[in-house]
Amino acid sequence: MFYKTLSIWLLCSLYSIAFAQNTSQIKGVVVSENTLTPIAGANIIGKNLLSISSTNGEFVIDHVHTDSCSFEVCCLGYACKTVVVHADDDKNAVKIYLKQASTDLKEVNISAKSKQRKALETPMVSQTVSKDFLDKNRENSLMQTLSKIPGVSTINIGSGQSKPVIRGLGFNRVAVVQNGIKHEAQQWGNDHGLEIDQQGIENIQIIKGPASLLYGSDAIAGVVDIQPNKIPLQHSFKGEVNVLGESNNDLLGISTGIESRKEKWFYRGRFTYRDYADYKVPTNKINYENYIFELHDNNLRNTAGKEIDGSVSVGYVAKNIKSETVFSNVNAKNGFFANAHGLEVRTSKIDYDSSNRDIDLPFHNVNHFKITNNTSLDFGNHTLFFDVGFQNNHREEHTEPTAHGYMPKPSGSKERVFKKNTYSLNVKDSFTLNKKHDVVLGVNMEYQDNNIGGWGFLIPEYDRFTAGVFAYDQFEINSDLHFLAGMRYDFGKVDTKAYYDWYPSTVRNEDNSTSDVYLQRAQNKSLNFGNLSASVGLSYIQNQTSYKLNVGRSFRMPLASELASDGVNYHMYRYERGNLDLDPEVSYQLDVEVDHTTKLFSVGVSPFVNLFDNYIYLNPTPTYFETLQIYEYTQSKVFRIGGEARASVNLYKNLQLTTSVEYVYSRQTSGPKKDFTLPFSPPLSVLFSANYQFKDFLFFKKPQFMADYRITASQEEIVPPEEITDGFQVLNMSFISKMDVFKNENPMDVRVKLNNVFNTKYFNHTSFYRLIDVPEAGRNISLSLTIPF
Amino acid sequence: MKIIKNYLFYFLVASLFIACTSDDGFDKDEEKPTISVNYTNGFPQGCTQLTKGQTYSFRAQVTDNKELAAYSLDIHHNFDHHTHDDQVTECDLGAIKSSVNPYLHVENYTITEGLTAYEINISITIPDDVDTGDYHCAYSVTDKTGWQSRTSIDIKIVE
Known part of the structure; x- marks a missing residue:
């Protein structure tokens, strides 16, 4: 009812x-x-x-x-x-x-399709994440929150940052889209987080498969699509304050948001502040190669951080037009573990242990400013969508300056500066033909201007322009059978700029004499790429069971780092060399999804098979450059198979049990690392969840108790320079409830969460700090209060 | 019936994953090479003092299960105490100072194909005009697959 x-x-x-x-x-x-x-x-x-x-x-x-x-x-x-x-x-x-009447209204037939029904009908394998899910499972960063979804994992960098991994692929192979605009930061980097405020997000769609048909290059492994929030109701005002405290890293966070609408105009605003100390790991020393690092008070030295985010938006809705413009800024400063800067062991005179809240060297500072506008216009049968975006990403890495090789000691701590401006424009027209065809035609354009600074060199300055045209049609064969076909062509151009070292290196000439040369690290080059994406899919709904089948070809343009790196990556303590001859990556994937849902239980499987013609891979070679191992970008064929399965059952009225399993097997079938897996391959993992809803008591309304027990197998499939990671079991528990203290209509939401209940020492194979043998965070109690007003 | 369905489902899923996780049977090199100066002729040992103008043989033993590929030797100053070694002994470092003409050795070498054991032996004469003080000596070795091992030793250059 x-x-x-x-x-x-x-x-x-x-x-x-x-x-x-x-x-x-x-x-x-x-x-x-x-x-x-x-x-x-x-x-x-x-x-x-x-x-x-x-x-x-x-x-x-x-x-x-x-x-x-x-x-x-x-x-x-x-x-x-x-x-x-x-x-x-x-x-x-x-x-x-x-007048009060004893009879109800007659049943109303609504002809519009619900979101769930639409999701069932589209043959694309995707998953929608609601605000409810986000609120219940909120972790320290958006991707950590989403990693509960089978098939989604993260590469974590300390406690406050993480990047998305879908079915074992991450970095630039997963596109993150917010308000229709692709989020452009320094996502190619190992130690780079996501730079999105996770508070205030209402709806996320995750596509676990190649989706460059809709999203262009970079969406080769999947998409995390953060959708625009719902337009508020007319004549409404809503606000909330969220306060968060955590014990493990002494985090204090506050986030407040408001939204309001008169008739046609609406506005929203949000402000988030978080400040956290070094996080604690369940060990007092770390063994890395032959080094032993003693930890003070279990604190992972210098991993403190802070974040200040703000956003405002103005929107307008009228009969045929909807438009919203969002201004947002995310600013974060995060420290990196001090004893090993990436893989290099460092000692320092900095007194890191004097405070666990200060952020000393090495650290990075990121600012991401973004303006997006989403406008839709209705004309009869057609709806036109315009997404316009501007993004400015500014990231600085600071390190204690020290001489290395022929480089003398630099004067400041600014090791690397990346400045990136991205301009985006998407236009699409969506219309129906004969009531049977839902057709979408569109163009995407993006221009990037990347600048670099600092004394370290890793990637050159570059400009990049990409444009794509696409069309797809979802055909309703009958109300339960839908067919989708789409095609897209992309064009891309990358211009790299020359770079010379600021110090001379000693080079041995052919006659065995030596000369001092300012080495050239990058050249002026202009490279063009073009590629085709396509997708065909079928969905069939049979009562409570739905079937989906999708075959797609996706592509990804090589990045400037892959094409033209030529320098020491101090974070990884290796020499990275690009390859100007790289072709765009092409991937073919077959996805199947079967789902059966009844009132009492629900089961689903989503297996996939994936082939890469030319996966771009940073290959550790046996050779050296100035005593650092050379890692070179190469391409190899890759075969991957895997999938997810889940089952949930409502045992009693109030008890829900859910299990999910995820697994990916990958193998390189050609190239210098033939038969090896891919880097950062997530191991087999099973998650058991129980959710029990109690009766209301005291001022607690709808109190729920949840327990998540994760069992992860060991990862023995590794590729140099990885280490085998043992399996682990970890238990998280939480209690959530509405609290009606003031007896008004807006009860508070309270959540108490206990992560890693037994303070288990375990390693996450896909964590940035795994390579230096740093375990995952220890026990953490977090308390979150959301007060609406 | 529903319960049976559920169990059947679990069984299918479980068997699928068991089938997938079994050893893939490919012959891959998953072992790193080893490197050590901890034997009689290994040089330098932790806290060794090198005299200017003298010639020394830098020796380390490297091994690999399949095939060795290359090695490198890097000697650089540690006047700022930016790093320390991985040897058992701990050396007394001198005061922090800035460099004038520090000694620097940055060289890569390849190993003849097909070897699984090799002794690195590099002859180095310490020049007369370099700064004295704390230095850091780092060896590294790779195998043909691309695995790498490293070791580093704190040393001093003295008059």
């Missing part, structure tokens, strides 16, 4: 947006005839008119064309009433009394 009411409400509120026009207005209030209390959510329906009464019973009807008009007022539990307002009536104070 609740859902029915809600769906009617939502549907009606949508209509009320669609029918907005500028003419005269009627204002009034709906009250109960028996109690004289205001009635919220009453539908006011007339010819071309629609409105819903607010919580205090008030309603407004815009755009009344005629002098007099009649409309019907209905609300569940009350008898409908027809009201006529004449031209000479006071249009600002119409009072409507509804």
